[in-house]
Amino acid sequence: MRNAKIFISSFILLISLSLSLLAQQKQDLAFAEAVKNGVLVNEGFNRSIKYVNAWTKYADPGTGLIPRNIKESKDYWNAWDAAADNYPYMVLTSSILMPEYLNTTALNMLKTEQNLTSRIGKLPDTYSFTKKGFLNETPDSSQIIFGAAEYMKDGLIPLTEWLGQSPWSDRMLGMLNDLPSLTRIVKEVKDGRFGKSAVVEVNGDLLQVLTRMYWFTGKREYLDWGVEIGDYYLNDERLPTVAMDRLRIRDHGCEIISGLCEVYLATYYSMPEKRNQWQKYIHQMLDRILAIGRNADGLFYDEVNPITGEILSERLADNFGYTFNAYYFVHQIDSKPAYQEALIKALSALNRKYRNHNWEGNADGYADAIEGTLNLYNRVPIPSVKEWLDSEIRVLWAFQKPEGIIEGWHGDGNFARTTLMYCLWKTQGIVPTSWDEQLNIGAVDDNGKLKIAISCKTGWEGLLKFDLPRYKDLMHYPTDYPRINQFQQWFTIDASKKYTIKTANLKPKTVDGAELIKGLPVKVAPGEAVYLTVSKGKD
Helix, strand or coil: CHHHHHHHHHHHHHHHHHHHHHHHHHHHHHHHHHHHHHHHHHHHHHHHHHHHHHHHHCCCCCCCCCCCCCCCCCCEECHHHHHHHHHHHHHHHHHHHCHHHHHHHHHHHHHHHHHHHEEECCEECCEECCCCEECCCCCCHHHHHHHHHHHHHHHHHHHHHHHCCCHHHHHHHHHHHHHHHCCCCCCCCCCCCCCHHHHHHHHHHHHHHHHHHHHHHCCHHHHHHHHHHHHHHCCCCCCHHHHCCCEECCCCCCHHHHHHHHHHHHHHHHCHHHHHHHHHHHHHHHHHHHHHCECCCCCEEEEECCCCCCEEEEEECCCHHHHHHHHHHHHHHHCCHHHHHHHHHHHHHHHHHCCCCCCCCCHHHHHHHHHHHHHHHCCCCCHHHHHHHHHHHHHHHCCCCCCCCCCCCCCHHHHHHHHHHHHHHHHCCCEECCCCCCEEEEEEEECCEEEEEEEECCCEEEEEECECCHHHHCCCCCCCCCCCCCCCCCCECCCCCEEEEEECCEEEEEEEHHHHHHCEEEEECCCCEEEEEEEECCC
């Protein structure tokens, strides 16, 4: 009996030791991954800084504004390209990594742009550097509407979701408030490239801006305006899948899908009777696109005829993630399992068949595909998708030239946007208050505990700022629904809660969440690696 007890005790001890070793091994693996993430973050952040510095060299000497591109359109600034797609990500990069640049060069660009390019109230028009005035003698209201809508949705919304109230959010609200002097529902855009798709693009842009500004400001008039546009489309006559013989499920068309679904989501929370009225049309639109708009792997085609079901362009839409955003949150509120299944099917195919896929044939295509996928991975963390993201970011980064320019057009900003999103995933939202090109910061969420690895060859001392629930604290959204151009939330800190910080050879420290949001002081000796564990609650 005694021998049996000794055997049992020894067996229990052996199990305990094995479990302890397994736990230690798991912890080491989490920190090892954090170290790898830190190397990726270092490269990504340095590439983003290089992009900002390179484009700054091409700014017009007289105004300080960046041109539409550095080739055939280097003589002018425009709202829907230079302002919407490039400049905002110079601002966002500098807000994270280059504070002096943000408060001088980036802010001065905004002030100059407002002074020089505002043509109808605060609405901007294209500005020629050589003319030192507007490119067109007579203002074209449809182009001014198009430019303002693109600038707000693609550029100023992402900045506002990251910064909260700022001079950039003020710029957006100024344009939005002046837009009704020209139109409330866009019915014509003079555009030779996209035809009727330009009209639904602009209305889709406005729906996204109006919905988000309704939450941001609390002003009901923005939602009422969005509902006005929603009513225009969500009916038997003008539903995009009923009234259009060409529906782009990619950029310059897919905006209407997301826009209508975003205003639908807002009515779910604020106008349930309107949500009930619209529900069948939202489902009809999304069902039709699933039925005729996908390849065998579940990825969307560029363009289809939703009336006949004909595929007009078999090229795959790099913006597939943007459209699946809408399917995700409509499933969340309406319990539509087929929408979730469609999303999972598409994501599951990426690593198997779409590595190094030729998305649109340029860096912007890769950026959009990676961004949309990252947004969905944030909600549906399929392991193979992580592998695909880590693979494809290298393809995107390979587009950057030694001087820092990517391809020399406004799409270069999207390179930085997606790179920053990727890096913030790898830090779990942590950013340093001062950047050093030798600094490595990586983090991993290990079952609710944040494992952080920091190193710097030359040594570093500063603050690590942890992310807060921006969707709620800055934007006042009712939920963190997936949306175009959002900067994802990973490990977020509740300012009212306590957190425990652990590091080797030091007693655990309990701190307020508000302190972590302001910044945790960290000092790293040259060549040293510091490992931190952050967990919720007191030790």
